[in-house]
Amino acid sequence: MQIDFGTTNRVIGIDLGTTNSLAAFMDLTGPKIIPGSDGDKLVPSVVSINPRLPNRDREGVGALTSGEIVVGNAARELLLTQPERTVYSVKRLMGRGLEDIQEELKLFPFHIAPGSEAVLQLQLGDRTYTPPEISAFVLRQLKQNAEAYFGEPVTQAVITVPAYFNDAQRQATKDAGRIAGLDVLRLVNEPTAASLAYGLDKRENGIVAVYDLGGGTFDISILKLHDGIFEVLATNGDTHLGGDDIDNLLLRIALEDVQSEWGEDLSRDSEGVQRLRRAVIQAKERLSFVPFTFIELEYHGNKYHREIKRDLFDKLILPIVNRTLGPCRNCIKDAGVTVDQIDEVVMVGGSTRIPLVLSAVENLFRAAPHTELNPDEVVALGAAVQAGILSGEVQDKLLLDVTPLSLGIEIMGGVVSKLIHRNSTIPASATETFTTGVDGQRNVLIHVVQGERELVIDNRSLARFDLKDIDPMPAGFARIEVRFLIDANGILNVTARDVRTGAEHSVDVKPSYGLTDEQVEKMIQDSVEKAEQDFEERQVREARVEADTILAAVEKARRHDAYFELSDEERAAIDKAVNELLLVYHADDHNLIKQKIEQLNQVTHKLAENMMNTAVRGALKGTKI
Ligand code: ADP
Ligand code: MG
Numbered sequence: 001m002q003i004d005f006g007t008t009n010r011v012i013g014i015d016l017g018t019t020n021s022l023a024a025f026m027d028l029t030g031p032k033i034i035p036g037s038d039g040d041k042l043v044p045s046v047v048s049i050n051p052r053l054p055n056r057d058r059e060g061v062g063a064l065t066s067g068e069i070v071v072g073n074a075a076r077e078l079l080l081t082q083p084e085r086t087v088y089s090v091k092r093l094m095g096r097g098l099e100d101i102q103e104e105l106k107l108f109p110f111h112i113a114p115g116s117e118a119v120l121q122l123q124l125g126d127r128t129y130t131p132p133e134i135s136a137f138v139l140r141q142l143k144q145n146a147e148a149y150f151g152e153p154v155t156q157a158v159i160t161v162p163a164y165f166n167d168a169q170r171q172a173t174k175d176a177g178r179i180a181g182l183d184v185l186r187l188v189n190e191p192t193a194a195s196l197a198y199g200l201d202k203r204e205n206g207i208v209a210v211y212d213l214g215g216g217t218f219d220i221s222i223l224k225l226h227d228g229i230f231e232v233l234a235t236n237g238d239t240h241l242g243g244d245d246i247d248n249l250l251l252r253i254a255l256e257d258v259q260s261e262w263g264e265d266l267s268r269d270s271e272g273v274q275r276l277r278r279a280v281i282q283a284k285e286r287l288s289f290v291p292f293t294f295i296e297l298e299y300h301g302n303k304y305h306r307e308i309k310r311d312l313f314d315k316l317i318l319p320i321v322n323r324t325l326g327p328c329r330n331c332i333k334d335a336g337v338t339v340d341q342i343d344e345v346v347m348v349g350g351s352t353r354i355p356l357v358l359s360a361v362e363n364l365f366r367a368a369p370h371t372e373l374n375p376d377e378v379v380a381l382g383a384a385v386q387a388g389i390l391s392g393e394v395q396d397k398l399l400l401d402v403t404p405l406s407l408g409i410e411i412m413g414g415v416v417s418k419l420i421h422r423n424s425t426i427p428a429s430a431t432e433t434f435t436t437g438v439d440g441q442r443n444v445l446i447h448v449v450q451g452e453r454e455l456v457i458d459n460r461s462l463a464r465f466d467l468k469d470i471d472p473m474p475a476g477f478a479r480i481e482v483r484f485l486i487d488a489n490g491i492l493n494v495t496a497r498d499v500r501t502g503a504e505h506s507v508d509v510k511p512s513y514g515l516t517d518e519q520v521e522k523m524i525q526d527s528v529e530k531a532e533q534d535f536e537e538r539q540v541r542e543a544r545v546e547a548d549t550i551l552a553a554v555e556k557a558r559r560h561d562a563y564f565e566l567s568d569e570e571r572a573a574i575d576k577a578v579n580e581l582l583l584v585y586h587a588d589d590h591n592l593i594k595q596k597i598e599q600l601n602q603v604t605h606k607l608a609e610n611m612m613n614t615a616v617r618g619a620l621k622g623t624k625i
Contacts, residue, residue, distance in 0.1 A: 010156065012146050012383075016135060022041055043145070044075065045135075046075040047075055051125055084124075085110065090135055096120065113128040131176075133179055156183045157177060158390065159383065161173050164235045167491065170187050188382070191210035194210050194378045197378045207233075207342045208343065212348035213349040220327050221236075222331055222335035233337070234334035242349070292307055292310060346369060346378070347361065347369045353375060409494075416453070417432065417434075429485045431483040431484075434479075436480070441473070444480055445466055446466075446467055447461065469498075481497040482497075540589070566606070577599050580600075
């Protein structure tokens with residue numbers, strides 16, 4: 001039986017976080033968080049793959065069944081019993097190549113599948129999964145929560161991404177949405193979403209600083225707001241700084257306590273450590289609201305009970321909090337603003353509930369930050385506002401975003417020609433015409449790069465593709481039109497067209513997120529090396545064309561009367577020069593060929609004069625006939 005749910009254009013907003021994910025929607029009164037079936041709003045971004053049951057396979061259930069995939073709180077529990085099958089912080093791996101994440105991998109208990117050089121794959125039990133596939137499990141959970149909540153299917157979403165996410169990371173996030181059965185209508189920068197949740201888009205203009213301290217990452221962004229457009233002026237941060245650092249610090253102290261009280265090294269007992277970690281986190285989170293609390297653990301008949309006061313806690317975490325301040329100052333500097341020019345400060349991320357964090361931010365920005373909304377919900381709420389705009393629930397709001405980095409293509413000499421400059425409002429498009437560098441060239445390699453530097457090698461390589469079957473022409477004659485289009489999600493599409501034949505080759509740029517940095521680097525290096533080779537080759541070919549011309553002219557002159565008027569020595573000199581030119585003709589050395597052409601030119605000078613044959617004389621001078 002088919003159930004008709006009726007048509008709905010409900011769009012949900014999703015904060016796909018490193019530590020926690022959550023979804024929100026827009027109702028008549030504003031954005032609201034969608035709770036999960038357990039009442040929890042936050043879904044830990046953890047996915048665990050249970051071993052498949054053999055009898056299921058025998059029954060021919062090829063697809064994964066729900067019992068095999070565990071997401072959220074339950075998956076977090078499994079970190080203990082099956083760490084090698086349990087993935088957390090997968091956001092760090094999205095859109096990255098193997099080489100990008102060598103440092104990250106050292107911290108992860110799960111394994112990378114062999115052959116991951118092309119496309120990163122996580123080996124979880126006997127199956128492999130790409131990071132977008134893992135993220136999709138989290139998204140699917142959020143989708144299910146929303147469907148249970150509304151009692152109808154939900155197929156459309158807005159997902160947030162860090163402002164610094166590049167094209168590949170954005171594309172990977174979109175892929176995750178698609179795998180989860182969600183039509184991702186828009187990707188929104190997290191700081192933009194946070195600003196939207198606070199309704200800051202209602203300001204005519206202004207500068208907004210968004211301070212985001214989550215579980216494992218710290219991001220600071222400075223946005224400029226003008227006429228409803230959020231422009232990312234600068235971003236900074238630390239990809240390994242957050243609540244986890246505080247947890248580890250407290251855990252270390254608690255482990256030492258336990259050692260001295262119980263005379264037992266709990267650090268070797270992974271279940272014990274995990275339970276103590278839980279106790280430490282609970283104490284930390286309570287301490288944001290009360291002046292003192294207890295870290296408590298009962299384990300194997302032993303009891304640990306320790307009071308911790310806010311004062312001591314603050315002293316302990318001060319170095320961690322201070323580590324956020326340098327990136328803030330750099331960000332302000334990069335944005336080209338002064339502290340006084342910043343109109344609003346927005347607090348994002350669960351760790352900003354800590355009073356010491358709040359006062360540090362207040363001191364730095366000399367202003368009271370926005371803390372009215374829950375800091376771990378504010379990004380999802382903002383995503384819901386954007387979702388409301390897209391579904392038509394919220395009107396009279398124009399929301400645009402900007403591209404954080406310039407986009408361009410490689411041109412001769414390994415130099416970048418930028419088509420779309422950073423901070424262009426998106427959607428954006430740009431068209432430029434290029435030409436070929438080699439005679440009769442039938443293919444051109446379009447190399448798409450992202451970044452601010454002048455040389456290709458210093459930028460990020462996004463994609464390469466061949467524009468084939470172009471009309472072969474002398475160098476510099478072909479006209480290749482390249483069009484860049486960034487859609488509203490910041491995703492790039494490149495089209496190349498041979499203007500002469502009118503043949504358009506529309507190519508969807510597949511970002512190179514499957515490639516390792518090493519490969520990308522090698523590709524770039526190769527291209528530069530080949531560019532040199534090509535140039536060398538071209539010079540050799542040009543020299544040979546010149547040699548052909550003069551040899552043909554000399555051959556022709558040998559039948560001319562003027563040739564017989566030369567002395568024997570003069571004719572011998574010509575023969576010698578011709579032979580010497582023929583000897584070097586196939587050498588890959590254009591200088592040598594040129595030198596012998598010049599020698600032949602000199603010994604045939606008198607002959608040419610005598611012939612008074614302009615065509616031959618022209619030929620002898622190396623001009624093409
Ligand atoms: P992310 O954006 O990295 O996915 P969140 O914004 O959800 O993460 O932040 C998670 C972090 O916030 C965790 O380290 C958690 O312990 C911390 N956190 C949550 N609530 C509090 C609180 N009341 N006091 C201190 N830290 C908190
Ligand atoms: Mg976050």
